[in-house]
Amino acid sequence: xxxxRSSADVGRHPGPATxxxxxxxxxxxxxxxxxxxxxxxxxxxxxxxxxxxxxLPSQVGLAPELVEAMRRYLPVGFLAFVVTTATAxxxxxxxxxxxxxxxxxxxxxxxxxxxLAGLVLAPLNLAWLLQxxxxxxxxxxxxxxxxxxxxxxxxxxxxxxxxxxxQWLSWVVEYVRRGPHGELVVRTTAVLVGLTIVxxxxxxxxLDAALWTPAAWASSLPAMGAAGDWLNxxxxxxxxxxxxxGMAILGVGAARVTWTRPATTQARVETRRYAMRAFPRSxxxxxxxxxxxxxxxxxxxxxxxxxxxxxxxxxAFAGRLDWLMVPVLPGLVASGGALLFGVNAWAxxxxxxVWRESLPVAPRTxxxxxxxxxxxxxxxxxxxxLLICGWRAGPPTSAELSAALCATAAIALxxxxxxxxxxxxxxxxxxxxxxxxxxxxxLVMVGYSARLAVAATLTGLVFSVVxxxxxxxxxxxxxxxxxxTSVFSLWWTGRLWERPSVRSRVVETVASx
Amino acid sequence: xxxxxxxxxxxxxxxVTAVVRVGDLKVSFGSVVxxxxxxxxxxxxxxxxxxxxxxxxxxxxxxxxxxVVPASSGLAEVAGIDVAADPLEAKRRIGYCPDVGGLIPxxxxxxxxxxxxxxxxxxDWEPRARQLLDQFDLGGEAHRVTxxxxxxxxxxxxxxxxxxxxxxxxxxxxxxxxxxxTGVDAxxxxxxxxxxxxxxxxxxTHLRDLAVQACDHAVVLRGGLAVASVDATEMAGExxxxxxxxxxx
Numbered sequence: 001x002x003x004x005r006s007s008a009d010v011g012r013h014p015g016p017a018t019x020x021x022x023x024x025x026x027x028x029x030x031x032x033x034x035x036x037x038x039x040x041x042x043x044x045x046x047x048x049x050x051x052x053x054x055x056l057p058s059q060v061g062l063a064p065e066l067v068e069a070m071r072r073y074l075p076v077g078f079l080a081f082v083v084t085t086a087t088a089x090x091x092x093x094x095x096x097x098x099x100x101x102x103x104x105x106x107x108x109x110x111x112x113x114x115x116l117a118g119l120v121l122a123p124l125n126l127a128w129l130l131q132x133x134x135x136x137x138x139x140x141x142x143x144x145x146x147x148x149x150x151x152x153x154x155x156x157x158x159x160x161x162x163x164x165x166x167q168w169l170s171w172v173v174e175y176v177r178r179g180p181h182g183e184l185v186v187r188t189t190a191v192l193v194g195l196t197i198v199x200x201x202x203x204x205x206x207l208d209a210a211l212w213t214p215a216a217w218a219s220s221l222p223a224m225g226a227a228g229d230w231l232n233x234x235x236x237x238x239x240x241x242x243x244x245x246g247m248a249i250l251g252v253g254a255a256r257v258t259w260t261r262p263a264t265t266q267a268r269v270e271t272r273r274y275a276m277r278a279f280p281r282s283x284x285x286x287x288x289x290x291x292x293x294x295x296x297x298x299x300x301x302x303x304x305x306x307x308x309x310x311x312x313x314x315x316a317f318a319g320r321l322d323w324l325m326v327p328v329l330p331g332l333v334a335s336g337g338a339l340l341f342g343v344n345a346w347a348x349x350x351x352x353x354v355w356r357e358s359l360p361v362a363p364r365t366x367x368x369x370x371x372x373x374x375x376x377x378x379x380x381x382x383x384x385x386l387l388i389c390g391w392r393a394g395p396p397t398s399a400e401l402s403a404a405l406c407a408t409a410a411i412a413l414x415x416x417x418x419x420x421x422x423x424x425x426x427x428x429x430x431x432x433x434x435x436x437x438x439x440x441x442x443l444v445m446v447g448y449s450a451r452l453a454v455a456a457t458l459t460g461l462v463f464s465v466v467x468x469x470x471x472x473x474x475x476x477x478x479x480x481x482x483x484x485t486s487v488f489s490l491w492w493t494g495r496l497w498e499r500p501s502v503r504s505r506v507v508e509t510v511a512s513x
Numbered sequence: 514x515x516x517x518x519x520x521x522x523x524x525x526x527x528x529v530t531a532v533v534r535v536g537d538l539k540v541s542f543g544s545v546v547x548x549x550x551x552x553x554x555x556x557x558x559x560x561x562x563x564x565x566x567x568x569x570x571x572x573x574x575x576x577x578x579x580x581v582v583p584a585s586s587g588l589a590e591v592a593g594i595d596v597a598a599d600p601l602e603a604k605r606r607i608g609y610c611p612d613v614g615g616l617i618p619x620x621x622x623x624x625x626x627x628x629x630x631x632x633x634x635x636x637d638w639e640p641r642a643r644q645l646l647d648q649f650d651l652g653g654e655a656h657r658v659t660x661x662x663x664x665x666x667x668x669x670x671x672x673x674x675x676x677x678x679x680x681x682x683x684x685x686x687x688x689x690x691x692x693x694x695t696g697v698d699a700x701x702x703x704x705x706x707x708x709x710x711x712x713x714x715x716x717x718t719h720l721r722d723l724a725v726q727a728c729d730h731a732v733v734l735r736g737g738l739a740v741a742s743v744d745a746t747e748m749a750g751e752x753x754x755x756x757x758x759x760x761x762x
Binding site: 266267269270271272273274275276277279280283286287289290293294297298348349350351352354355356357358359360361362431433500501504507508511512 | 580581583602604605607615618620623624627628629630631632633656657658659660671674
């Protein structure tokens with residue numbers, strides 16, 4: 001029987017690109033004016049730094065030996081971009097989401113939109129940005145006097161092609177992971193690949209290996225462009241473009257088949273039975289036990305912690321270290337630890353935050369418990385890094401050892417203080433259940449990671465200099481001063497947290513997932 | 514069960530008849546007025562239903578009484594304690610089932626109960642915990658994380674947590690939402706037990722029939738104001754339905 005047209009029949013369904021634009025628009029409309037200004041400023045800053053990275057270094061004169069070393073290791077830089085991008089996306093189980101999956105169930109969004117969102121949001125990652133800027137700067141230095149724009153184009157195409165290829169790979173891995181014995185297959189493969197990389201680096205064959213990969217070919221294209229070898233340059237650029245388009249299409253297919261399999265990682269965690277724990281002997285211990293469980297039973301946090309535990313190993317095999325660098329690295333690893341959940345620490349409670357707030361316990365005890373769990377994570381990560389770095393750097397002087405220990409403690413405490421301050425001042429509604437979840441929106445995460453990384457690097461460098469130039473106790477004095485400022489910051493955050501209006505705002509926000 | 518830390522938390526020692534007192538309560542979130550001046554009292558052993566449309570101010574009133582949201586002005590008192598003046602002591606005297614979730618996603622029911630027992634200073638709590646888990650048909654799920662629970666299971670667990678320490682004031686916000694008939698019976702039984710002990714119960718729900726069944730009094734909220742305070746029986750049956758619809762406006 002013929003029927004009249006329903007509202008669902010009228011008009012065309014938006015395509016994936018339009019759907020993504022609508023989703024991003026939905027997110028943007030949810031922002032208040034200051035946040036919108038911050039987003040605009042943030043994006044403008046990212047573009048400005050990219051332009052500066054691609055142009056300014058060509059005006060800087062460097063020592064010929066340094067330029068030669070950069071030329072020699074440029075393929076390794078191109079390859080390193082592949083490895084770090086792949087690591088970030090593979091641990092994210094399909095890359096970034098425009099909006100959490102449970103918030104978009106009411107809308108007819110498909111895997112293609114999801115795939116596009118992962119691609120568009122992939123650059124909002126400090127590791128991606130830093131490597132991209134480094135490659136642009138290196139190419140600008142190496143092509144001084146040539147056509148800078150022609151040198152930059154293949155670098156940008158490489159960044160795009162690699163990002164698209166890695167996104168495809170992440171869907172494939174996720175598809176396998178969701179299949180029979182998937183977790184075992186993926187973990188075994190990851191260990192084998194990791195061991196291969198370690199062996200290659202440890203045996204000093206990194207450069208040789210890089211020369212056997214497409215990274216070596218891609219890294220030669222900027223020089224062709226700068227020198228005016230237009231035919232080869234154009235062929236290379238078109239090939240990169242074709243590869244990017246091809247991988248994007250393959251990625252859509254991979255996303256579609258992955259969507260046909262239900263996510264199993266979190267389901268495994270949620271259907272397990274956990275052993276009873278002994279009755280805690282204090283309120284603080286009880287709170288710490290629940291908070292610790294919230295971290296270790298969350299799929300994205302567990303994966304992040306695994307990645308964090310691998311970083312010291314990577315550091316260990318990256319080459320012989322100087323004690324001048326040792327105070328910097330543990331702090332950087334600690335910053336990474338804080339980015340797992342420390343910058344939005346109350347999100348661990350999610351909807352349970354309302355019930356927890358109704359329990360009779362001093363707000364300060366709750367804050368101390370959360371800080372304690374964060375300290376645990378950061379301590380394990382940074383101490384492991386410190387030990388391995390120390391081993392690779394050889395016997396230190398007392399001043400160098402003191403500088404490294406003090407820097408690790410000072411930066412870890414600073415990171416905890418910053419993370420908790422942000423958690424109280426700017427909570428986000430996030431469900432840390434999905435492996436793709438991050439504790440804050442992508443652009444905010446870039447801001448947090450940049451601030452933590454810059455603070456950790458600068459503080460570490462100051463300790464390096466102090467350790468090299470002054471007796472050991474100078475580092476201790478400096479650490480005491482820095483730790484005192486962090487303790488003051490924590491105390492101030494505690495004061496804020498004790499205000500019922502502040503706690504209420506935090507609880508209402510994190511519980512609205 | 515013995516209250517270890519808080520021996521004053523014994524019902525018959527309360528000097529006041531009204532265990533819950535709410536007076537001209539106002540709550541604003543920026544320019545949004547959630548509660549615009551609500552007043553009511555609940556006596557020991559009494560149960561008051563908070564009725565009204567979405568956004569009427571029921572949950573916010575509950576949250577103020579639970580010490581989760583601070584009032585902008587007015588009085589919120591539980592068991593003789595001003596919630597604003599001494600929130601910690603007030604929290605010791607309430608059992609609260611929030612309207613949304615209310616459970617820590619990656620903790621098990623047993624861990625929720627253990628945390629509550631520790632923070633409330635309960636001793637010999639395990640038999641009571643097991644009995645409640647069985648009563649709410651959660652005995653088999655005691656050691657699974659609550660993130661994997663269905664909505665109804667979560668609601669049942671939230672009610673079990675609220676009544677666990679036998680508080681003098683029981684605040685149940687939407688306890689029947691999405692709950693199966695067995696769970697509804699368990700919740701009604703828990704409310705009846707609490708009233709029999711002499712606890713004051715406040716129950717917010719959209720299910721008028723269940724509210725009438727569980728409570729002896731009803732307060733209807735509209736636009737953040739109490740527009741009616743009546744005997745629960747006046748909300749019963751067809752006549753009650755008509756009266757209720759008229760009050761909702």
